[in-house]
Amino acid sequence: GVASLEKTIKYSKERVQFGTTLSEKQGYTHKLLVPNAVQLEAARAYIEETARRLDSGEEDLQVEGSIAKYFATEAGDAMANDGIQAFGGYGYIREYEVEKIKRDLKITTIFEGTSEIQRNIISTFRLRESVRSKGRHYLDKAEALDKLPEDCGARLVSDCLRILNEAVLNARKVKLTKSQHVMFLLADMMAWCEVGEAFSQKAATYKGKERRPDYIRAAARLFAREVAEKVYLNGLKIACGCDKDMAELRERLNSLDLAQAMKANLSDMDLVARELVK
Numbered sequence: 514g515v516a517s518l519e520k521t522i523k524y525s526k527e528r529v530q531f532g533t534t535l536s537e538k539q540g541y542t543h544k545l546l547v548p549n550a551v552q553l554e555a556a557r558a559y560i561e562e563t564a565r566r567l568d569s570g571e572e573d574l575q576v577e578g579s580i581a582k583y584f585a586t587e588a589g590d591a592m593a594n595d596g597i598q599a600f601g602g603y604g605y606i607r608e609y610e611v612e613k614i615k616r617d618l619k620i621t622t623i624f625e626g627t628s629e630i631q632r633n634i635i636s637t638f639r640l641r642e643s644v645r646s647k648g649r650h651y652l653d654k655a656e657a658l659d660k661l662p663e664d665c666g667a668r669l670v671s672d673c674l675r676i677l678n679e680a681v682l683n684a685r686k687v688k689l690t691k692s693q694h695v696m697f698l699l700a701d702m703m704a705w706c707e708v709g710e711a712f713s714q715k716a717a718t719y720k721g722k723e724r725r726p727d728y729i730r731a732a733a734r735l736f737a738r739e740v741a742e743k744v745y746l747n748g749l750k751i752a753c754g755c756d757k758d759m760a761e762l763r764e765r766l767n768s769l770d771l772a773q774a775m776k777a778n779l780s781d782m783d784l785v786a787r788e789l790v791k
């Protein structure tokens with residue numbers, strides 16, 4: 514995914530269409546570059562955090578392994594797909610190699626546990642843990658995020674973790690966790706929330722040299738908005754789409770201030786785009 518992103522960035526700065534390079538067109542950068550760069554950066558943050566925990570001797574991180582594999586391979590695959598689009602006709606032929614990256618990447622969402630099997634693992638084990646801990650599993654994560662600074666998306670991810678917790682426990686109460694469709698909706702909410710948690714934590718303390726800290730923080734805020742979208746829409750599908758009375762969850766979803774969350778979305782995208790193509 515990163516290889517495809519790098520090739521695409523280089524190409525976008527060379528290719529001139531309608532008088533300017535592709536890298537100067539928001540319709541190009543904000544569709545094909547920024548969302549993929551954000552997802553890949555989020556995947557990197559999650560993998561780094563999981564690797565750090567493994568190195569420090571923590572055990573029983575199988576679900577984290579599933580989330581890392583699922584999220585990173587799907588993010589890479591999405592970038593590889595957009596990489597072909599970003600090269601136009603050249604993307605479709607062999608010479609520019611982005612089509613090879615797509616072919617090579619597709620297998621990663623299939624082997625070593627398909628994305629569907631990972632979602633099975635994530636939802637089954639996190640449901641079990643949420644019930645065992647009486648909801649503390651996600652509430653503890655939310656409370657830890659509340660202590661982080663505002664500008665790294667942490668507050669939004671924290672709100673989402675609390676809603677996720679209610680979605681999991683309420684779905685179980687009305688026996689919706691017997692439905693694999695609902696479990697997969699929950700798995701995506703879980704994966705996005707946990708990746709968002711790691712990304713916000715990284716952004717809050719980032720002092721690395723690879724990227725500017727304000728780039729990492731803007732990317733983390735953009736990803737936090739993706740988490741909110743995922744939690745809100747999947748939550749609605751569960752609360753309103755499954756013929757069960759889930760008024761409590763519906764009310765909780767309505768309390769998520771998406772209008773506030775979307776503030777400064779465009780300026781964050783502009784910042785990330787500028788840094789990518791500089």
Ligand SMILES: Cc1cc2nc3c(=O)[nH]c(=O)nc-3n(C[C@H](O)[C@H](O)[C@H](O)COP(=O)(O)OP(=O)(O)OC[C@H]3O[C@@H](n4cnc5c(N)ncnc54)[C@H](O)[C@@H]3O)c2cc1C
Binds near residue numbers: 620626628633
């Ligand atoms: C290039 C390549 C290299 C490989 N290398 C190895 C290797 O080194 N070692 C090895 O052991 N294997 C290897 N494999 C096999 C690979 O791990 C399997 O192809 C993969 O696990 C999927 O299994 P399957 O092909 O039987 O698909 P199936 O299990 O039949 O899956 C078909 C579809 O159904 C979905 N599905 C299956 N079960 C469920 C379920 N319970 N709920 C919802 N959806 C479901 C799957 O996600 C998939 O989308 C390789 C495969 C390829 C193509």
